[in-house]
Amino acid sequence: MFADLDAADPLSGLREGFHLPNGVIYLDGHSLGALPMAVPLRMAQLLSKEWGRDLISSWWRNGWERLPRRVGERLEVLVGAEPGTMVATDSTSVNWFKAVSAALELAGSRRVVLTDSGNFPTNLYVLGSLRDVDVRVVPPEEVVAATSSEVGVVALTHVDYRSGRRHDLAGITALVHSLGAIAVWDLSHSAGVMAVDLARHRVDLAVGCGYKYLNGGPGAPAFIYVAPRHQERFRNPIAGWFGHAAPFDFSVEFVPAQGIERARIGTPHILSLAALDAALEIFDGLDMSMVREKSVRMTSLFIDLVEGMPGFDVVTPRESGARGGHVSLRHPRAAELITVLAGAGIIGDFRPPDLLRFGFSPLYNRYGEVMQLGEALRAVGR
């Protein structure tokens, strides 16, 4: 059955666009995406031709200055955002800081930020470091009930990094708007593995990371989205020269750039950014609904395989609409099992205290690998 699925998979050819080590089943693309073939080629050109030969002139001649927006344009297509709304820059944590700070200003006098305990820790830490803000952390299933007219900003991660549970982005955003608040979403575990549709769901602000399903490489620059209706009032809490209307005028007064460029701060990390740009080429023209369809099929097959296996508990929701691209299992010896699997060439990851996580990247994972993982788990879990 798995072989048939692979044979019929319309995305199977994409795997050739990645370097994957021999003898390894890599199921950790939700943590670090595999190396796209396009990246080493782009880096070699960047080093020898752009930096090595054209040197400083590359900022204009080779488009370095525009790279944050160029990557942003690719991302807009991927997550269903309006043109002119995204830029690739900084880390996810820094972008989250900008997004939540700006959201609080958009929210006016309401100083309550609602989030949940399933949010990625760095997002909670950043919220905790904001001044004069009342941060309310509720369990994920209580977010809807806790969204009151007191709340100024609802700041959530779309897909839970541990459980794989997915929030109802459309429904929560609509609820947040009906109460006059602002919705900020972290798409780190959803961008590149599903459609997201930021514009259609009228999301206010969003951020996400470039190194998971986007395959941009270790610590790839992150991204930030600001809806067109908020850009005029978006205030970057760190006013840096690359967020200036005319950075190369070197004026003493800060005048924010028009549009999404104002979400930038300092000089872009060109090497990391060029790698992300090259990594995103594989998404060109790709129908994200097909990517999501394969993702759902892989995770469903995997859940079917492990359900009822002694010792394992499936933590991720069974209903496909309520989950992202990875599946988490609870097992009392989770840490040990991940190590044993790695020894056998099957790479997943462990999240304390007792979770095994497996990410299925529709761009390079095969149904056959899902089956092999299932068999391996049956063998080691006894």
Next chain:
Amino acid sequence: MFADLDAADPLSGLREGFHLPNGVIYLDGHSLGALPMAVPLRMAQLLSKEWGRDLISSWWRNGWERLPRRVGERLEVLVGAEPGTMVATDSTSVNWFKAVSAALELAGSRRVVLTDSGNFPTNLYVLGSLRDVDVRVVPPEEVVAATSSEVGVVALTHVDYRSGRRHDLAGITALVHSLGAIAVWDLSHSAGVMAVDLARHRVDLAVGCGYKYLNGGPGAPAFIYVAPRHQERFRNPIAGWFGHAAPFDFSVEFVPAQGIERARIGTPHILSLAALDAALEIFDGLDMSMVREKSVRMTSLFIDLVEGMPGFDVVTPRESGARGGHVSLRHPRAAELITVLAGAGIIGDFRPPDLLRFGFSPLYNRYGEVMQLGEALRAVGR
């Protein structure tokens, strides 16, 4: 004379460690350092072996997790800082934001930040975006007089990006301390071209960029320094998971890391960081006083050459102790001249409204190039 100087130059061999395009005299290393030979080799290994083969395990197996500190350790030697005081991370603007925010907390109730109009614009913008702070901007020559007991933080750039004028880092820091205030220095135009001696001068906090004299590549990660005596009380205004005492415990509560690690925020940009790491190898064992000596000699020779040339005004101080590694000239047709020179293969840069800047990198520039620049200026400046 110039040929003799090159023949006798003890640093002349270092030039072989760089890729420099044929037929080009590159005098813009104060803006973007040239490509070190070590970088393409390191990047090839990073891509094929670390990311491509070892994948997620590289965070530990190949030292990615420690890379910000590893680069920090190299930098400590370069700028004369104590062990355990530096980390390479984020952009200069973001580090400046952290440093100044933390300095304000260290300064207690004093909410006045003193800076000067020669500071790099992004630093002024960041200061202007801080809340509840009284920012005083004075001309560079008035900094000493304006340093009063009202001031909590004196935040300056060591070497002026336009004029090349250097502040008396030791004297101003001592004055600042005598008044109970905190000194924050931006070393972007001094790190890698002189000794700096942060520890000896008891600097409180410092930042700087990795892509000028450090040759880390376009938009290389920046650095931040926190003196040992302040680390315990250093509060990062953006609490991110990589500044946590145990990032991989994924705990909900933020506990800052001990020591300089708390100055980190998000996931490090490994590709850009590895390039900077490789670029710094050339400094291993290098005596920074020799680097400075060659720098002074080159800039002195250049100033001697252009002094009195019709149309040109030397903006940079004649006294070597009062300048950094680049020399700026004023000329009414500065923008045009820089373009004409570039056409002849001599790369400097233009800063509005009327400055030509030339940076002399002691690691790869030759005395002969100083002479050729002088001759070219004489020809085009008429």
